[in-house]
Amino acid sequence: MVENVKDILFTQKDAAPFAFDADVSRVFEDMIQRSVPGYGLTLQMISVIAGLYTQENSKLYDLGCSLGASTLALAHGVKVGGSQIIGVDNSQAMLDKCAGHITSSPVPVKLQHDDIQNVRFEDASVVVLNFTLQFIAKEERLALLQRIYAGMRQGGVLILSEKVSFADEFVQDKHIALHESFKKAQGYSELEVSRKRQSLENVLIPESISAHHARLQAAGFSKSQTWFQCFNFVSMLAYKTEK
Ligand code: GEK
Numbered sequence: 001m002v003e004n005v006k007d008i009l010f011t012q013k014d015a016a017p018f019a020f021d022a023d024v025s026r027v028f029e030d031m032i033q034r035s036v037p038g039y040g041l042t043l044q045m046i047s048v049i050a051g052l053y054t055q056e057n058s059k060l061y062d063l064g065c066s067l068g069a070s071t072l073a074l075a076h077g078v079k080v081g082g083s084q085i086i087g088v089d090n091s092q093a094m095l096d097k098c099a100g101h102i103t104s105s106p107v108p109v110k111l112q113h114d115d116i117q118n119v120r121f122e123d124a125s126v127v128v129l130n131f132t133l134q135f136i137a138k139e140e141r142l143a144l145l146q147r148i149y150a151g152m153r154q155g156g157v158l159i160l161s162e163k164v165s166f167a168d169e170f171v172q173d174k175h176i177a178l179h180e181s182f183k184k185a186q187g188y189s190e191l192e193v194s195r196k197r198q199s200l201e202n203v204l205i206p207e208s209i210s211a212h213h214a215r216l217q218a219a220g221f222s223k224s225q226t227w228f229q230c231f232n233f234v235s236m237l238a239y240k241t242e243k
Contacts, residue, residue, distance in 0.1 A: 004029050018199040020066075020091035028067055028094070032131075034186035035196075037179065038230035042130060042161050043073040045228065049237065050077030050126050053157045057082035058125035060107075061148075063116040064132025065089050068098040068109075074128060075105040088112045088119055117144055121151020130161045130235075134204045145219035152240045158221065161228075161235035165206040175232040182231065209234055 005027045018024075024031070032039055054060060054077070062071045065087035074085055085107055089095050095113050102109045112119065116132065117140060127148050133141055148158060166172040183193050209226060213236065216224040221238035228235040 006030050016199060018196075018203045020089075020094055022093040025067070025091065025093035025097050028097075029069070032066075032069075034188065035183060036131065036163075037182045037233055038228060038235075039131075039233075041230075042228060042235050043069055045235070046070055046073040046128060046130065046159060047077030049157065049159055050074045051079050053126050053155070054078045054080055054083055055125040055153055055155065056080045057123075058153060058156075059083065059121075059123050060085045060126045060128070061119070061121060061124055062087045062128045062130070063119070064129065064135070065098055065111070066091075066094050068101040070128050070130040071098070071102055071109055072105055074126065075102075075107040075109065078107050083107055083125075085109045086112055086119075088114055088116050090115045119147075121148055124148070124152045125156045127152065127156070127158045130159065131163070133160060134162050134206060138205055138207070142215055142218060145215060145221075149220040149240060154240060154242065156240045158216070158238040158240075159235065160212065160216070160238060161233070162212060163204060163206045164209050164212070164232050164234050166232070167208055172232075178231045179233075206232070209236075212236060 050060065060074050060083060062074060062085060065071045066089060068087060071085055071087040085105070087098060087102070087109055089098065090113065092113055095111055099111060102111070117136070121127070136144060166175060180193050213224050216236070216238040222241045224236055224238040226234050226236050
């Protein structure tokens with residue numbers, strides 16, 4: 001069970017650039033649930049998708065696995081034998097806590113402390129980037145997706161969840177207002193919301209939904225679809241199939 005400590009980080013600290021350090025790892029479960037609308041649903045559906053697409057004796061990768069919530073979601077969805085999950089994160093503080101959580105996994109999990117850009121992908125049937133690509137420099141995203149694609153089996157899928165932006169200024173402003181209202185409804189104050197916004201500037205870089213789909217196609221994925229959207233948070237599925 002993940003320990004749920006209330007996130008009051010931004011009542012106390014100033015808006016320094018956001019980092020996945022020990023302070024964040026302590027409150028992360030509460031933080032992500034109260035900050036990402038639909039986060040719980042993405043976890044539930046990661047299980048469903050893993051159930052449908054995990055192939056026998058294949059690997060599943062959870063890139064930016066944090067405390068292991070998406071890793072366990074994958075594990076609980078798998079219905080076939082011989083699979084292994086590789087959870088990767090470059091925050092040691094996150095991985096230390098993750099190690100304690102994944103002991104309940106019904107599927108073997110190997111944790112890797114590394115930049116996801118250094119991972120060698122092989123024999124993958126399901127790959128998850130649940131709100132992680134947004135932290136990779138824009139110009140490095142295509143190369144990462146190409147390597148994921150190359151390490152995937154035919155019939156494999158990539159689940160890509162992201163905070164997104166909208167070209168239309170009116171639509172963009174409305175989504176931001178809705179998201180910030182959601183956060184206030186979750187108990188964050190105006191000050192916490194604005195400090196977090198500043199702290200994430202230049203750290204979390206959102207792109208448009210169409211830019212994501214275009215890049216998935218450029219990386220080799222034959223088809224992709226958006227299966228979930230709540231305000232400016234979306235999740236997409238990209239398919240490796242015969243062209
Ligand atoms: C969940 N998937 O609970 N290499 C490895 N890890 C990275 C990198 C990188 N280059 N950049 C960021 N991370 C999880 C939530 S959180 C999303 C994912 C969020 C890691 C970072 O340390 C953090 O643990 C995770 O990616 C992103 O479903 O905080 O919005």
